[in-house]
Amino acid sequence: MTAYTPEVTGTGARARVQRFGAFLAGMVMPNLGAFIAFGLITTLFIPDGWVNKIAGTQTEVSTQISNVVGPLIVILIPILIAFTGGFRVYGHRGGVVGAVALVGAMLAPVALQLTPISLNGEDVAPPASIAEIGPTILAAFILGPLTAWLLKKWDGVIEGKVKGGFEMLVDNFAAGIIGGAMAVVGLYIVGPITYWITQGLGWLANALVQTQLLPLVSIVVEPAKVLFLNNAINHGVFTPLGIEQASDAGRSIFFMIESNPGPGLGILTAMLLFGPRAIRPTVPAAMVVHFLGGIHEIYFPYVLMKPILVIAAIVGGATGVLWEVIFGLGLVAPASPGSIFAWFAVSPPDQVILIMLGVIISAAVTFVVGMLLLGFGRKESAVDAELDLEAAKEKSAENKAAAKKA
Amino acid sequence: MTTLDGSSVKKLIVACDAGMGSSVMLASTLKKQLAKNGVTVEHSPVAHIPSDADVVVTQAGLADRARHVVPDIPVVPFQLFLGDPAVAKVVKAIQDGSTVEV
Numbered sequence: 024m025t026a027y028t029p030e031v032t033g034t035g036a037r038a039r040v041q042r043f044g045a046f047l048a049g050m051v052m053p054n055l056g057a058f059i060a061f062g063l064i065t066t067l068f069i070p071d072g073w074v075n076k077i078a079g080t081q082t083e084v085s086t087q088i089s090n091v092v093g094p095l096i097v098i099l100i101p102i103l104i105a106f107t108g109g110f111r112v113y114g115h116r117g118g119v120v121g122a123v124a125l126v127g128a129m130l131a132p133v134a135l136q137l138t139p140i141s142l143n144g145e146d147v148a149p150p151a152s153i154a155e156i157g158p159t160i161l162a163a164f165i166l167g168p169l170t171a172w173l174l175k176k177w178d179g180v181i182e183g184k185v186k187g188g189f190e191m192l193v194d195n196f197a198a199g200i201i202g203g204a205m206a207v208v209g210l211y212i213v214g215p216i217t218y219w220i221t222q223g224l225g226w227l228a229n230a231l232v233q234t235q236l237l238p239l240v241s242i243v244v245e246p247a248k249v250l251f252l253n254n255a256i257n258h259g260v261f262t263p264l265g266i267e268q269a270s271d272a273g274r275s276i277f278f279m280i281e282s283n284p285g286p287g288l289g290i291l292t293a294m295l296l297f298g299p300r301a302i303r304p305t306v307p308a309a310m311v312v313h314f315l316g317g318i319h320e321i322y323f324p325y326v327l328m329k330p331i332l333v334i335a336a337i338v339g340g341a342t343g344v345l346w347e348v349i350f351g352l353g354l355v356a357p358a359s360p361g362s363i364f365a366w367f368a369v370s371p372p373d374q375v376i377l378i379m380l381g382v383i384i385s386a387a388v389t390f391v392v393g394m395l396l397l398g399f400g401r402k403e404s405a406v407d408a409e410l411d412l413e414a415a416k417e418k419s420a421e422n423k424a425a426a427k428k429a
Numbered sequence: 430m431t432t433l434d435g436s437s438v439k440k441l442i443v444a445c446d447a448g449m450g451s452s453v454m455l456a457s458t459l460k461k462q463l464a465k466n467g468v469t470v471e472h473s474p475v476a477h478i479p480s481d482a483d484v485v486v487t488q489a490g491l492a493d494r495a496r497h498v499v500p501d502i503p504v505v506p507f508q509l510f511l512g513d514p515a516v517a518k519v520v521k522a523i524q525d526g527s528t529v530e531v
Binding site: 035038041042045046048049052250251253254255302304305308309312316317318320321323324325327328360 | 445446447449450451454474475476488489490491493494497508509510511512
């Protein structure tokens with residue numbers, strides 16, 4: 024055990040939350056390619072996308088291609104998530120029944136003519152067809168794994184009891200019947216329930232944005248991130264909320280809250296200039312991986328090393344969210360990984376400058392607060408010396424090994 | 430504290446939460462460092478660490494979960510994704526075929 028790797032004292036609760044979050048994120052993250060395809064097509068081809076902006080007119084080709092946008096987000100992505108959820112529980116067959124079941128829940132608002140909650144006093148009507156439904160991510164989170172689990176249980180019950188030669192018939196009909204039955208359950212039960220939960224969450228989220236209270240979420244988000252709950256929070260909570268909002272408004276601030284690379288850059292910059300001397304040389308590479316590569320995990324250990332720095336991340340993160348709320352900014356799709364390149368790719372063309380400024384401002388604020396918390400590097404006495412010593416020891420051991428080999 | 434015999438390591442797993450980001454990065458670094466030693470280096474989500482691994486390295490914040498998943502495989506927690514001494518120790522043990530306390 025070195026100063027870098029203190030005894031692990033993780034609490035059971037944290038691991039449990041991490042596990043549940045990883046379960047949700049595990050359904051979303053293997054499908055990020057679809058999100059990125061959706062994001063790119065959106066920023067390029069929607070009416071005020073890059074193509075029309077550069078052409079200076081509404082081009083026919085972009086009008087044609089923009090037809091793809093809606094189905095990608097409201098149909099394909101929920102189905103992929105349900106499939107992945109089912110796949111994780113029971114392989115390919117599990118994925119298939121999960122996807123089948125989701126289609127029932129997906130169509131519940133059309134079939135049952137559910138009227139959405141009006142957010143700004145406008146008249147709202149139930150969806151007339153599948154073209155008007157919202158993305159059913161929450162239903163996918165539930166029905167994908169649940170239906171696969173039912174199939175797995177069923178297969179377990181009949182295992183060894185099927186007459187030779189009838190296995191394929193029984194297997195396929197079991198999947199078809201369970202998937203089909205769960206589609207009906209999805210339509211009448213899971214679909215409406217998740218629909219109203221999503222509507223309620225959407226209303227709450229909208230209220231947080233309207234009252235400009237949204238920056239307060241940074242108080243929870245930034246500390247949770249450095250405890251490696253980043254994926255759980257982003258893809259378990261904000262991505263579903265954001266998808267819901269983006270399918271309606273074309274963009275969402277929820278894609279920006281966790282994935283903003285600004286605070287991490289601020290932390291690393293503060294560490295580079297004012298952190299413990301021994302670790303400063305590791306920082307520049309970490310900055311590249313974090314800010315350009317979008318792997319935020321790389322800055323978490325620096326915060327865990329100087330936990331007080333989490334305050335800098337909170338203040339910087341909240342500043343970024345406030346900036347985004349004030350100017351009504353949003354990304355069209357999840358920026359994942361949270362790299363500045365991914366942010367650029369999913370920024371609406373008319374907001375890209377303000378969005379980039381927001382990242383820089385949150386980085387700058389985090390840096391300044393971090394610098395103050397690190398006491399401009401002058402507080403580095405006992406800890407620093409210890410770390411220096413440790414690093415020196417390692418270094419000399421390495422040198423010795425190298426000398427032996429040479 | 431367990432003792433890890435570097436010469437017996439044939440498969441090293443780098444685990445992270447999603448098995449897509451930080452673990453891939455560290456795994457590609459270690460792959461290069463251990464290319465000559467005939468060690469398979471793979472990355473995985475911490476919830477799905479393969480049971481035939483000889484040693485697992487993961488960030489300290491995920492070590493509890495890793496130990497829960499593979500209680501019989503030595504788990505080496507590290508702090509920094511780049512240049513962490515704990516990882517360097519394991520790499521050195523494998524390269525030299527020596528033993529190390531983890």
